[in-house]
Amino acid sequence: MLKLSLRGFGARKVRLGLTLLAVALGVALISGTYVLTDTINKSFDNIFATAAKGTDVSVTPKDAVVEGNGADTATTIPAAFLSKVQAVPGVSKAVGTVGTSNVALFTSANKRIGGGGAPTQVISATPKPFDVISYTDGRAPTGDNEVALLASTAKDKHIKVGDDVSIVGNGPRQTLKVVGLGKFGGVSNVGGFVAVIVTLPEAQRLAGVKDAYDEILVAGKPGVTPPELRSQVQSIAPSTVNVRTGQQQADENASDIHDALGFLTTALLAFGGIALFVGAFIIFNTFSITVAQRMREFALLRTLGASRRQVMMQVIFEGLVIGVAGSVIGLLLGVVLAKGLRALFKLFGADLPSQGTIIETRTIVVSLLVGTIVTLLSGLAPAYRATKVPPVAALREGAVLPPGRNARFVTPGGIVLTALGAAGIALGLFGGGSVALVGLGALLVFLGIALLSPKLVPPLASFIGAPMPGIVGRLARENATRQAGRTAVTASALMIGVTLVAFVSIFAQGLKATIDDAVDTAAKPGTLIIENTAGGSPLPAQVAPGIKAAVPGVRTVAPISFSTSKVAGVAGKTSVSGIPANISQVFDTQWKQGNDATFASLGATGAVVTKKFADAQHLKVGSKLSVLTPTGKRLSLTVRGIADDNSGLLADLSVSHDLATTAFGKTGDALIFAGVPPAQEQAVKAQLDAKLKQFYPIAEAKTIQQFKDQQATQINGLLVLIYVLLLLAVVISLFGIVNTLVLSIYERTRELGMLRAIGTSRRQVKRMIRYESIITAVIGAVIGVVLGIVFALAVAQALSSDGFKLSIPIVQLVILLVLGALAGVLAAILPARRAARLNVLEALAYE
Amino acid sequence: MTSADIVSCTDLVRRYGEGEAAVNALAGVTVGFTKGEYAAIMGPSGSGKSTLMHCLAGLDRPTAGSVVVDGVEIASLDDKSLTTLRRDKIGFIFQSFNLLPVLSAEENILLPLSIAGRKPDQEWYDRLVDTIGLRDRLSHRPSQLSGGQQQRVAVARALVSRPAVVFADEPTGNLDSKASAEVLQMLRQAVDDLGQTVIMVTHDHEAADVADRTVVLTDGLIVEDRRTTVAVA
Ligand SMILES: Nc1ncnc2c1ncn2[C@@H]1O[C@H](COP(=O)(O)OP(=O)(O)OP(=O)(O)O)[C@@H](O)[C@H]1O
Numbered sequence A: 001m002l003k004l005s006l007r008g009f010g011a012r013k014v015r016l017g018l019t020l021l022a023v024a025l026g027v028a029l030i031s032g033t034y035v036l037t038d039t040i041n042k043s044f045d046n047i048f049a050t051a052a053k054g055t056d057v058s059v060t061p062k063d064a065v066v067e068g069n070g071a072d073t074a075t076t077i078p079a080a081f082l083s084k085v086q087a088v089p090g091v092s093k094a095v096g097t098v099g100t101s102n103v104a105l106f107t108s109a110n111k112r113i114g115g116g117g118a119p120t121q122v123i124s125a126t127p128k129p130f131d132v133i134s135y136t137d138g139r140a141p142t143g144d145n146e147v148a149l150l151a152s153t154a155k156d157k158h159i160k161v162g163d164d165v166s167i168v169g170n171g172p173r174q175t176l177k178v179v180g181l182g183k184f185g186g187v188s189n190v191g192g193f194v195a196v197i198v199t200l201p202e203a204q205r206l207a208g209v210k211d212a213y214d215e216i217l218v219a220g221k222p223g224v225t226p227p228e229l230r231s232q233v234q235s236i237a238p239s240t241v242n243v244r245t246g247q248q249q250a251d252e253n254a255s256d257i258h259d260a261l262g263f264l265t266t267a268l269l270a271f272g273g274i275a276l277f278v279g280a281f282i283i284f285n286t287f288s289i290t291v292a293q294r295m296r297e298f299a300l301l302r303t304l305g306a307s308r309r310q311v312m313m314q315v316i317f318e319g320l321v322i323g324v325a326g327s328v329i330g331l332l333l334g335v336v337l338a339k340g341l342r343a344l345f346k347l348f349g350a351d352l353p354s355q356g357t358i359i360e361t362r363t364i365v366v367s368l369l370v371g372t373i374v375t376l377l378s379g380l381a382p383a384y385r386a387t388k389v390p391p392v393a394a395l396r397e398g399a400v401l402p403p404g405r406n407a408r409f410v411t412p413g414g415i416v417l418t419a420l421g422a423a424g425i426a427l428g429l430f431g432g433g434s435v436a437l438v439g440l441g442a443l444l445v446f447l448g449i450a451l452l453s454p455k456l457v458p459p460l461a462s463f464i465g466a467p468m469p470g471i472v473g474r475l476a477r478e479n480a481t482r483q484a485g486r487t488a489v490t491a492s493a494l495m496i497g498v499t500l501v502a503f504v505s506i507f508a509q510g511l512k513a514t515i516d517d518a519v520d521t522a523a524k525p526g527t528l529i530i531e532n533t534a535g536g537s538p539l540p541a542q543v544a545p546g547i548k549a550a551v552p553g554v555r556t557v558a559p560i561s562f563s564t565s566k567v568a569g570v571a572g573k574t575s576v577s578g579i580p581a582n583i584s585q586v587f588d589t590q591w592k593q594g595n596d597a598t599f600a601s602l603g604a605t606g607a608v609v610t611k612k613f614a615d616a617q618h619l620k621v622g623s624k625l626s627v628l629t630p631t632g633k634r635l636s637l638t639v640r641g642i643a644d645d646n647s648g649l650l651a652d653l654s655v656s657h658d659l660a661t662t663a664f665g666k667t668g669d670a671l672i673f674a675g676v677p678p679a680q681e682q683a684v685k686a687q688l689d690a691k692l693k694q695f696y697p698i699a700e701a702k703t704i705q706q707f708k709d710q711q712a713t714q715i716n717g718l719l720v721l722i723y724v725l726l727l728l729a730v731v732i733s734l735f736g737i738v739n740t741l742v743l744s745i746y747e748r749t750r751e752l753g754m755l756r757a758i759g760t761s762r763r764q765v766k767r768m769i770r771y772e773s774i775i776t777a778v779i780g781a782v783i784g785v786v787l788g789i790v791f792a793l794a795v796a797q798a799l800s801s802d803g804f805k806l807s808i809p810i811v812q813l814v815i816l817l818v819l820g821a822l823a824g825v826l827a828a829i830l831p832a833r834r835a836a837r838l839n840v841l842e843a844l845a846y847e
Numbered sequence B: 001m002t003s004a005d006i007v008s009c010t011d012l013v014r015r016y017g018e019g020e021a022a023v024n025a026l027a028g029v030t031v032g033f034t035k036g037e038y039a040a041i042m043g044p045s046g047s048g049k050s051t052l053m054h055c056l057a058g059l060d061r062p063t064a065g066s067v068v069v070d071g072v073e074i075a076s077l078d079d080k081s082l083t084t085l086r087r088d089k090i091g092f093i094f095q096s097f098n099l100l101p102v103l104s105a106e107e108n109i110l111l112p113l114s115i116a117g118r119k120p121d122q123e124w125y126d127r128l129v130d131t132i133g134l135r136d137r138l139s140h141r142p143s144q145l146s147g148g149q150q151q152r153v154a155v156a157r158a159l160v161s162r163p164a165v166v167f168a169d170e171p172t173g174n175l176d177s178k179a180s181a182e183v184l185q186m187l188r189q190a191v192d193d194l195g196q197t198v199i200m201v202t203h204d205h206e207a208a209d210v211a212d213r214t215v216v217l218t219d220g221l222i223v224e225d226r227r228t229t230v231a232v233a
């Protein structure tokens, strides 16, 4: 039996190759994801471990709201605490450090260094044993106006020791002399990360920190273990700081990265899952067709005395071999793909550190298991059908497989699955359920539609094929429908990818429209928006007053800051925005209760909440809130207004900008609105640009239109990334079309021989196959686009309370259909060539 | 071989394989068929009948020698020209009926014209349909027709483009005697009433008796070429 299975493989090279690839590509995305994120994780662990190498104990400010973590907390440690630490008996050495990423670095030719996706981080130089930089050239900075850089940065920008660079942080631009180049511990690849190593006073100046530190590093005397030292330091520490061992602190620092990467892993795995799901359709179809074609072989085996079980085992064994082989290939491909993914992320501005290639056991186990199980599962139904072949079929020529006893359940099953899936999606979207539920629902809908689509194939095929002329077109339509189930499964595989692409395009279009709409209703004409060029980072507090002073054309300067808080009685953290009194001059708040004067009257005790937050927490104007700030202050606030904000500017809880500055620690300004007379917008913006460039190069002014365009650009970037990741699923479904065509051609060898014999040209044969392929592909694309629209409608409905505006990009959807047709053309190339090359006489003799 | 021949070959050799194992399926055949002739090719199994037919029909390429169809030397034609030749000048009837299952009987009959993108000559088509006697079955698919009926459709298909010559390789091989007789009779009619030329490979002496002429092959050579004396009415 076994030998027979193996011999079967050789005779079916193409279908074997394509099926293997279908398995392998899905598995590759899974293993690639793991390899990529494990490698990045490990690299970060290395970086943090290196950073903590000489540190036995680390003291960081405690953020009262955000648990753990010391990196970018709202507070600092007063300098006085350092001398107390130094006085602890077990301490041999203790130093304070300050860092900030709120800087911009330039070459002597005034070219920006860094500034892309990866951060520029100021690090204060530390003496041994805390020093983390190993210098390959020059030395550490010892005086003001000296700087050391990473060798990788220097190489990128052709900077040598002795060159000048300039830096702008908190305060005016400064010129620094490069005195050293080094490596960050033993880590060779830190991605696009730019480290700026300066003396402590310089770092404090750049960070705008006086007499305070971000972290105190402590080394113990010989014989004092880190835990012992930790408890010694802890005993003198105030409640506003965390005291951890070096190792604990490194783990703490890495945990944020792990969380972020965990999200990335899940997202990427989802794409791998989609690809495998599509692959399952291909495997199922290939096995089904193969079983049908090998009926006589099975029947012969049966007449020779093989039991049903043996026949089934033979098919299952094939599935097992393909599953394992495909998974192994996929696993290996994944290692290559991980590099590709990293390059992709770099292309989209995320230059992540990665060193070596980490292949965990988990990667191997999951990849092999998932690939093999999916293959086996998809081959199960066809294997079962193979056992239905009666032994007499061997004697009958041209016998067809009995239409399975379960055939009549296909359509009702499809309806039930689709309904169940729709219910799952509805529950996930509207019932406060989860993303996972929506995903599962979508999966069921895909399966349901796949089961229903044999019914859709004939009408769709005759509609799509209608413009295909002549007998060639007629035959293509007929061939596409003669095995409607087979065409349906093939098209369904493509449908999945197209649905997701269509959905994502519609959703993104809606998102852009929603943002445009929100910005247009909220921002008053003549408002400029000033943000950090490294999106997401705040601007130093002195920028806003600086603008007002430097650019006379600016009438209003309204800085907005963000922070977090814990509100008594509210689970989790509550986001806070600091809103200035003059906000109404640049921004229209949609009030549920209150008016434009409300923000001006908040003072130190008033707050505005969003309608959503108010509804969820049953707040009314006059309600009292007890709010804990990151610095540990407890505020008692009274709700003065309720805003119905769709622009996303207002956090759940808004306080006056002054209160945010005084009570919430170092907030900085997330953005600054500058109100200018609309008629002079361009002129004032030019002045503003010039000043910003000179004094605050990390800040950048945008008109409302530019801001909207930038948002659109960001969404488009993400969109492209998603498209690229979905491309794999689409490619796999194209293999499916190729596979089905090749197998169908093989079945129709004699027909093709006859057609050629009576004068059908090679070109006509090719055209016939191409048409059939286009019909199949466009069926998938049409169902996919429709389904994508339906999904988008559902999601839009769920988000309508958040102001989501649905906007269907007709042109893009039409392009998608055209691309579907092109995909059909592409998939047909190989099968059409094979069909046209058939030797007429051999084909005629073929049986 | 006269210039009046519609199909002819001279010193036709078709060799399979190389060196020691080489087989001369045709070892130098010279024969010609005139327009309006109904010829049977006979001979033992493996004697080269099908090979001869394939070479004459432009389906196979001779190793040596020449083949002329309707005044055109086809040995040197490329695939494209051969395809056009088969489409316009030659009709085929195969042993297994080889109809397209997805097309109706009518569409199968018209297939050669559809491929050429030509309109049928309605009068000719009507005569063919009457000849095969399947007017009421034209909309049926092949699977709804009996073997004999399918072969009659195949005969009509071979004749629909008024080819210079119709080749039939054991057209009755899969039929019972009654259906065989009907098909043979139809080919006879095609020659007598419609003026067609038919060359038919057969094992069946009764089938050969319907023809005007019998060419007998043995080991790739013509060993007998005679006029049939008794023609069936
Ligand atoms: N493709 C091929 N490769 C090698 N030898 C072949 C090939 N086709 C035919 N032959 C050989 O050529 C010879 C003639 O074959 P052909 O098919 O013409 O015989 P035939 O007279 O039609 O026989 P039958 O009555 O059995 O159909 C045979 O010896 C056969 O084995």
Ligand SMILES: [Mg+2]
Residues within 6 Å of the ligand: B049, B050, B051
């Ligand atoms: Mg033969």
